[in-house]
Amino acid sequence: MLLLHLSDVEETRWAEKFRAALAPYPVVQRGDEFAPGDVRYIFVWKPKADAFEGLGKLKAILSLGAGVDALLKHPKLPDAPMVRFVDDDLSQRMSDYVVAQVTMHHRLHSRFQADQAARRWSQLYPPAAAARCVGIMGMGVLGQDAARRLLALGFAVRSWSRTPRTIEGVEGFCGAEGFDAFLGGTDILVNLLPLTPETTGILNSDTFAKLRRGGLEGGPVIINVARGGHQREADIARALGDGTLGAASLDVFEVEPLPATSPLWDIPNCYITPHIAAISSETAGVAYYAAIIKDHEAGKPLINVVDRARGY
Numbered sequence: 001m002l003l004l005h006l007s008d009v010e011e012t013r014w015a016e017k018f019r020a021a022l023a024p025y026p027v028v029q030r031g032d033e034f035a036p037g038d039v040r041y042i043f044v045w046k047p048k049a050d051a052f053e054g055l056g057k058l059k060a061i062l063s064l065g066a067g068v069d070a071l072l073k074h075p076k077l078p079d080a081p082m083v084r085f086v087d088d089d090l091s092q093r094m095s096d097y098v099v100a101q102v103t104m105h106h107r108l109h110s111r112f113q114a115d116q117a118a119r120r121w122s123q124l125y126p127p128a129a130a131a132r133c134v135g136i137m138g139m140g141v142l143g144q145d146a147a148r149r150l151l152a153l154g155f156a157v158r159s160w161s162r163t164p165r166t167i168e169g170v171e172g173f174c175g176a177e178g179f180d181a182f183l184g185g186t187d188i189l190v191n192l193l194p195l196t197p198e199t200t201g202i203l204n205s206d207t208f209a210k211l212r213r214g215g216l217e218g219g220p221v222i223i224n225v226a227r228g229g230h231q232r233e234a235d236i237a238r239a240l241g242d243g244t245l246g247a248a249s250l251d252v253f254e255v256e257p258l259p260a261t262s263p264l265w266d267i268p269n270c271y272i273t274p275h276i277a278a279i280s281s282e283t284a285g286v287a288y289y290a291a292i293i294k295d296h297e298a299g300k301p302l303i304n305v306v307d308r309a310r311g312y
Ligand code: NDP
Pocket: 066, 067, 068, 094, 137, 138, 139, 140, 141, 142, 143, 160, 161, 162, 163, 164, 165, 175, 192, 193, 194, 195, 196, 198, 199, 225, 226, 227, 251, 252, 275, 276, 277, 278, 279, 312
């Protein structure tokens, strides 16, 4: 039996699609009558405190999202393997966002927007994309996809990961020992790290001060599409104000929804989106997890299992 544990609105939509894909395998929602001991798989996002109660026979926990930081913090998380969402559709959506933001900053959007507001005609030709270095933190599924698409557009790309990663055309750095050198050549910093104790708060004043200056007119830029816990918002506001950063594109926040009182809303070169960079689509998500359940029931191993010790 598959149990869904999502928000009320989402749950029914996903349940209908899962039933169609898995029939006659039983699929239940939280409000249905079922014996918790019959549940073998739970498909979950932002689980409530009692989400796993009575689920003593779980074979796997299936995460709606690619990032599992919130799940890992659940105080009653069962000791079952956890599978995260890895899918071409998700990667494509994320890369769309990253490419759009990188291109916008490369083409000096903030500068020309300010000129327009001042009715100022002031020509400045941005250099070729190859003159811009995009540094991607996190060279996993999403980081690698974004890197390939940025390379195809002509940008210089470098990466930072926990262990060494070799991607053709990408200059790789890794570990604490490689961090400063990585930042020192980066004009546009893209965060695609998982949120773990090691990466919490990594987007802070110290990091911003180490980014390359002079490569991007107006100052270096950050793009955070991973988790709000990665960023120190007070540091971002300060850095945007004193010119340490030229701009920031933020899709995720320390508190979501971003409170109306946040100073970030009023900063013109802070580009805010409401955690929409890449959504797990129902069509792609059901196809992915229905195949995983069928394969697992047929005796095949689970794929994309989270390493709990690593935290991602
Ligand atoms: P992966 O697990 O595939 O990749 C993680 C990468 O981060 C790996 O390269 C890993 O290094 C690196 N990493 C982990 N810890 C460290 C560390 N301490 N120091 C340096 N590098 C580190 O993740 P995905 O690419 O699938 O997803 C990344 C994140 O994107 C998710 O965790 C989620 O938070 C976020 N996300 C946001 C969405 C949105 O809409 N805003 C949508 C989907 C995901 P190594 O290669 O050595 O293992």
